[in-house]
Amino acid sequence: MKTLKLLLVASLLFISACSTLILKPANFAWPVESVLNVDNNGKVDIKRYSIDFDARELFLKETGDSLGYQNQQLRVIRNANGYYFMVAKNFKNVYVFNVEEGTFRLEKKIEISDKVGILNPAFNQRPPYIELVYGENGANKVNLTEKGIVKEEAK
Numbered sequence: 001m002k003t004l005k006l007l008l009v010a011s012l013l014f015i016s017a018c019s020t021l022i023l024k025p026a027n028f029a030w031p032v033e034s035v036l037n038v039d040n041n042g043k044v045d046i047k048r049y050s051i052d053f054d055a056r057e058l059f060l061k062e063t064g065d066s067l068g069y070q071n072q073q074l075r076v077i078r079n080a081n082g083y084y085f086m087v088a089k090n091f092k093n094v095y096v097f098n099v100e101e102g103t104f105r106l107e108k109k110i111e112i113s114d115k116v117g118i119l120n121p122a123f124n125q126r127p128p129y130i131e132l133v134y135g136e137n138g139a140n141k142v143n144l145t146e147k148g149i150v151k152e153e154a155k
Helices: 002-018 056-063
Strands: 034-037 043-046 051-054 073-078 084-088 093-100 103-111 122-126 129-134 140-145 148-150
Touching: 034 043, 043 073, 056 084, 056 093, 073 122, 084 129, 103 148
Parallel strands: none
Antiparallel strands: 034 073, 043 051, 073 084, 084 093, 093 103, 122 129, 129 140, 140 148
């Protein structure tokens, strides 16, 4: 009988060790955007969140200029689902990234302007959205998710 109890306890411990640990609910949002200077090597460093990455490819994709990152600021914010939203002055798009095996993987490119680059972009948390404010004196606002622009419903 004692052996049976010991075998049962050992089995329970083994089974519980094999299950995946899930901690939920989890909220990955950052309270405010990070405004980051891009260095001469195209790197940005978010010390507050211990993140650094090479932004040169992002600026090249958006501007078509291999040196388009120089003297620029990249704005980054993270939503509650863990997606990273990135934009810079004169971008026409907001880029949404997910993390995959130590890299940022582009999930969605959200077109904000098809003609000219946006002026004075800034992100705000407006759960469940990321709000992008841009233009002269923040005249334009759009709500974003990782899927794109969310149209406001008529009241």
